[in-house]
Amino acid sequence: VRLVESGGGSVQAGWPLKLFCTACGFTHPMSWFHQGPGNQRERIACIGYDGETSYADSVKGRFTISKDKPKNTLYLQMKNLDTEDTAMYYCAASTKWYCSSAIEPISYEYWGQGTQVTVTQ
Numbered sequence: 001v002r003l004v005e006s007g008g009g010s011v012q013a014g015w016p017l018k019l020f021c022t023a024c025g026f027t028h029p030m031s032w033f034h035q036g037p038g039n040q041r042e043r044i045a046c047i048g049y050d051g052e053t054s055y056a057d058s059v060k061g062r063f064t065i066s067k068d069k070p071k072n073t074l075y076l077q078m079k080n081l082d083t084e085d086t087a088m089y090y091c092a093a094s095t096k097w098y099c100s101s102a103i104e105p106i107s108y109e110y111w112g113q114g115t116q117v118t119v120t121q
Contacts, residue, residue, distance in 0.1 A: 001025040001110040003091045008115030013061035013083055021074040021091030025092075029099045031108065032065060032076045033118075040110060041090065045076060046099035048049045054099040058084075090113040 002024040011092060019032065028049035030112050035041040044056040045065035047108075053065055064077040074091055094106035 001027055001094050001112055003112035004092045005089065005112040005115040007116045008089060009120060010060065010118040010120060011081055011082060011117055013121055015081055016077070016079045017081060017117060019076040019089055019115060021116075023049075023072045023074060023091075023093065026067075026069060026072065027093045027095045027110070028097055029102050030067065030074050030091070030093045031099070031102070032063075032074075032107060033090045033092055034085070035090070035114075036084075036087040038114075039087070041105045043103055043105070046088060046102070047074070049097045050101055062074045078117075081117075083119045083121060086119050087117060090114045091118050 004022045007019040022029040031046040033041045044059045046054045066075045091112040092110045093110040
């Protein structure tokens with residue numbers, strides 16, 4: 001499984017941004033992680049084999065994860081961005097089927113190279 005993220009950039013606080021992850025092969029669950037400077041990599045959104053989704057509290061209600069299997073693409077729609085969302089964002093794929101079984105980075109076998117999101121005031 002090969003994952004390639006795109007869509008990152010610099011935006012002002014309050015603006016939206018959409019991230020894309022093109023997957024050469026799908027496994028489940030698939031997730032978005034972010035990692036800010038000096039912070040650990042954290043799962044922020046996940047979509048499981050059965051379509052279930054799970055979000056970190058920090059992004060709930062603002063971010064939406066979705067997938068288009070025919071296009072082999074995973075999305076992260078981000079709204080109302082805050083400066084604290086500034087981080088490197090990674091797409092990751094696991095073979096553990098369900099989001100509840102793959103919370104920590106160690107549970108993910110496949111990773112993209114990351115795309116930077118910078119939110120300014």
